[in-house]
Structures are given as C-alpha cells and as structure tokens.
Amino acid sequence: MENEDQACEIINEYAPEHLEIISKNENQILNKINNAGSIFLGKYSSEPLGDYATGSNHTLPTSGYAKMFSALSVESFGKKCKFNGSRKMELKN
Numbered sequence: 901m902e903n904e905d906q907a908c909e910i911i912n913e914y915a916p917e918h919l920e921i922i923s924k925n926e927n928q929i930l931n932k933i934n935n936a937g938s939i940f941l942g943k944y945s946s947e948p949l950g951d952y953a954t955g956s957n958h959t960l961p962t963s964g965y966a967k968m969f970s971a972l973s974v975e976s977f978g979k980k981c982k983f984n985g986s987r988k989m990e991l992k993n
Contacts, residue, residue, distance in 0.1 A: 904928070904929055905932070907929075908929060913935075914935075915937075917961065917962045918938050920939075920947055926941050937966045938971060
C-alpha cells in the first residue's frame with residue numbers, strides 16, 4: 901500500500917469483523933475507519949483479549965456486513981418508532 905489513506909480505504913471496503921490497529925498514528929487511523937465490527941487499538945489490545953476478556957460481545961457482523969450493521973448490542977433488541985407532526989399553519993407556507 902502507498903499510505904495510510906489507501907489502507908483505510910481498503911479496510912472500509914472490506915469491512916472486517918475484527919480490526920487491530922497498531923501504529924504510532926492509531927487515533928488518526930481510527931478516525932478514518934467507518935466499517936469494522938470490532939476495532940482493537942494498540943499493541944496490548946489484541947483480538948483474543950477482546951473476545952474473552954474486554955469485548956462487549958462476540959456477535960459481530962461478518963462477510964463485509966459491517967458496512968451496514970453494527971455489533972449486536974442491547975439496542976438490537978429494542979424497537980424504535982419515528983413520529984411526525986405538522987400544523988395547518990406550517991403547511992400553508
């Protein structure tokens with residue numbers, strides 16, 4: 901790869917289930933990542949450690965689905981409703 905930007909483009913396109921970032925610029929790289937199931941920052945934050953000790957869960961989007969879905973969480977079991985309202989006066993304008 902040519903540079904970090906190109907690496908981040910590839911990562912976002914691939915949308916990995918697990919991503920380890922070990923770099924002097926890990927926070928700058930993290931800011932460029934939009935698609936990953938679970939991200940591990942730094943040389944002491946390994947994927948096995950996340951799976952068995954520090955991770956919030958072990959149900960992550962696979963096969964590139966991190967482009968569309970987040971890891972399973974409490975919010976996954978809730979139901980949300982959207983509400984809309986208008987007044988006659990607002991519709992005249």
